[in-house]
Amino acid sequence: MSLEQFTDRNVQQHYFKVDIEEYPQTGWDRFKQVVKRGLNGELFVGLWVVMREMIKFDIHTVQYPKEKLPIGPRYRAVHEMQRLFESGTERCIGCGLCEKICISDCIRMDTRIDENSRKEVTEYTINLGRCIFCGYCAEVCPELAIVHGPRYENTSEQREHFILFEDMLTPIDMAIKGEQKEYPGFGAVTPNEDARVKKTPLAY
Amino acid sequence: MSKVNITIDGKPIVCEEGEFILNVARANGIFIPAICYLTRCSPTLACRICLVEADGKQVYACNTKTKEGMNITTTTQNIQTERRAIMEVYDVNHPLQCGVCDQSGECELQNYTLELGVDSQSYSIADVERPIKDWGHLHYDPGLCIVCERCVTVCKDMIGDNSLKTVPRGSDAIAAKFKETMPKDAYAMWNKLNKSVIGLTSGEEMLDCTSCGECAAVCPVGALVDTDFIYTTNAWEQQKIPATCSHCSAGCQLNYEVKHTSVASNEEKIYRTSNEWNYVSLCGAGRYGYDFENRDVEKDETAFNAAVAAFEKADTIRFTSTISNEEALMLQKLKELKGYRLINEEARTFKTFLDNYAAVSGQQLYGGDLKKAHDANFVVSVGTALKSDNPNARYAFNNAIKMNKGAGIYFHPLKDPVIEGIGKGVFTAYHKPLREEAALYLLLDLFGDKEKLPSDVTAYLASFHTLKTITVEETVKEKVVEKVMVKKVNEETGEEEEVEEEKTTMVPKKVSKEVEVDENRLLELLDIDAQAWDDFLDKNLKKKDAFALIAGPDLYTHPNAKNLARLCALVEKYTDFELTMIPPLSNTLGVALICDLDSEAGDYSIGYNTKGDFVLSALGDGDLDMPAMNQQEGTLTSIEKRVNPTNAALPYGGYELGDIANALGLNAKYAIDYTAQLPVEAGFEARDFDSLPNRFENDGTEVRGYALNNVAVATGDEAVEKIDEALALEGENVIYAANPVRQFTAFTMKPHQLNEESGIYLSPAQLTAMGVAAGDTVRVKTAAGEQSLKVVEDNKIDGSVMCVTTFDPNIKTEELFGAYRFATASIHKEG
16 A cells, blocks of 8 residues: 555645525625525425425334334344353353453453363353453454344343343354354454465464 | 683673583673573473584583683574474473463463464474372372473472482373474473472372472462362462561562452452572562461550550560561660660570670681582581471572582481482581580581680590591402413314413402591581491591571570680681571561560569560450561561561451550651661661662662671680580480471461471481370479470471470460470370
8 A cells, every 4th residue: 555645745636616696795795695595485495305205105214113223233232151062161261361462441350260171161251341342352252252233222230230141142942943143243263364475384 | 619701692791710601691781591490400401492513513501611712692593493492392281371370470481482473383282181289288280280390490409409300201202203393402301301200209199398489489380289279370460579488587578469358358368488599599488478467457456555554654675586677776766765674585696605705716707608509519507407497498408418419417416308308418516415515516526727826725626536446347359360271163163272361350259457537526426426427527528618607596594605705716717618507487587686585574664565564466355455576667687687678468457555655755657767877886887778678689689788897806714614525415305496497487477388397306217116096185383384296297207306396476485494494304105
């Protein structure tokens, strides 16, 4: 990319004038403008548009909450915790990177060594009351375990309800059936990743 | 040693001749990558990444000594290729799921892989099964191990346990194509790496050592991790709080690593301790004994008022030495204000010993320190069970012998397999208790300047020597010439013929000889075998120029302590020995210098962390709670004669000693307001707490607090008394007041990882000899008193002397002993 657009600081040359009427200067000019606009019937132009669309019965209003607009795949709403396909095991390995990167400091987890000498996450919470939905946690996650889902409605009687890990985790039956959707947003694998990866040689 | 001029990357540097290039570079802020090298230990040459070019030749910076005019380049094209290949090899079969690894964030493999920009892999080999090992307090994952052997090196050269070694990995040979194509050093390093993993020297399943955890601390990757810590938190989450360990007098620098307890609790918790392992080595108590804080304390006004009332009523304050200098000064100021008697018996005996020493030496404190012991090549220890009294003194003893081609003598009644395990360089003189004077006289006799020594001492020393003629049988090899017929092929004729040849053989022959030998009766007093002693000195006294003497707590309570103190001063004065004394407990030295201690207690006493009519306790079992040493800031005086600052790692909500002092008429907002008021005449400096640093420089310089001034003292005569030869503890059952390794006081009893039991520790041999088993209860009766104690088996001691623990305040083992640490006892099995 050329740096010309950044180095050329003479921005004046790219301006062009918009056709704007002269501002009224004197009291007489202002009086003339009021009379002209008041008698022009501009109000009825707008009213006619409304009338016309009402008669057509072609209404674009979304009947929320009965209807919902489709959400862009990269929209950042309430987090979801993904599971591995087939086995259904939680993807989260407890590395703590989301906890570290979180700029509003709302993620916290407890880990321990489990019976199989693996790292186990015993507690995981996101305080949605503090979360600013920046998406850093999803971006930094090496396992694509924490992602942003499309659920943007958060109402509850208690703030504590916003931090339940179980609510964020994909239900196990869904994961086993393969109904869990892969997240295409921040931190996801890009389409031409295979071509970029240098393969590690194997001796067998 | 002389100074030489060298250049590293064009930068002119003046350094000691013979220093390793790597250390010189580090001291001067020049970066040379190195993985396997540990300062203060021998170079292993496992990683080979510290390659540099010296005068046009590729050498390893960790084992090449500097010479005058050396010109060093730290990176060349070829070296860069080697280093990159080495890091690629380290990444072969090393799992790169850093997310679950405990070392992630402080991993040297991660760092160097990124530093050298390794973004692809050229090498491969089939992996072999390397199962995870549970070694008790350590967790070893060979899958992560890069076999840098730092754990093996530190265990051998620094700690002296020799518990780890490399064992065969059993993998395939590296493919031939790599040998031809890859850089030479990278191949050599891979070849070594591919053959081994780390295993236990004992061949057992569980680690049986003095449990210092230093191996896990030095591990550059996540292969060796403390079992208690594994997977609980990440390196970057914890706040490191620089502190000074308060368990023993070594006063090691360490960091308490603090984080909130869990999702549910915001309360701060110490997860582990870390240390600058290149410059200081922790013992197990320092490393694992961090959670001794007084938890969940709130301001209890009733108890506080009762405490103030008790102070008004009291005439005596009893306290232990696990307090800061500031608290000691508060007590001293209270004494001046209210006329309390200050009782701390162990500090008082140490103070008396120091005074007696000073009367001869002319200086208030011993001249040496452990740093000098580390640098010595002939170390002697007298009157201390090194490994449990002060583990750092033991590390210095071991390190000096291992690293400086040194030798050492260990004078002590208690047989110690750990000291014996240091190797051939150490001579163990297991003498009878109460014979410590003979050991010091022996040092004077061997190393003393006879011309300058007081004439009566010289005469007394000469009185031990007798010349004796003995007959020795020697084996001499004699030359015997034989004539033999040999069949040979005649080269001219091609025929075989017999030729007569002369053949010389050496035949051993026993000869009796009469020799005049010098017999030293001091050796007899110390139960030393004269022949073994002479052999040891013959072999080990050559080329020795730096001597260190470590004197321990056995001497301070000895009935002839005064004489021993004066002898110590004579040894320091008239030999080349640098003398270091081990203060018995954490801050005994500070207390001895600050407080004016009394010997007689009054009627009503306040006990601070000890028994009394009203008890202030940081252990949580007293009438008023006090903060533990990890909950308060202040300074501690260490064996190194240094005033080290320590910071509060955990919050504390209750009243402190300062609050009581204020209620009684002193005026200071914080304890550290007293830091600048510490007595200058005793060697302290009038410095504010906040100006005291607590760190190490890159060249290993200790920038911690400040060093005490060794105040000059008026001297008297140099007369010393003769050995009281009748004095020696004999008998079958000798008991010794000593704790197991990792235990010092009630504060080391509290941490959940330090689980040593209190009771009477017997060597396996003694267990058999007495017909008791571990877990039995025995009734121990001495002249002073009697106690029922639990029998514990301890394979870290040997012989018949039994150790009675003193760390547990629940069993009153002090009642068994007089002042001296040894006693004879009658022991019967109970029940």
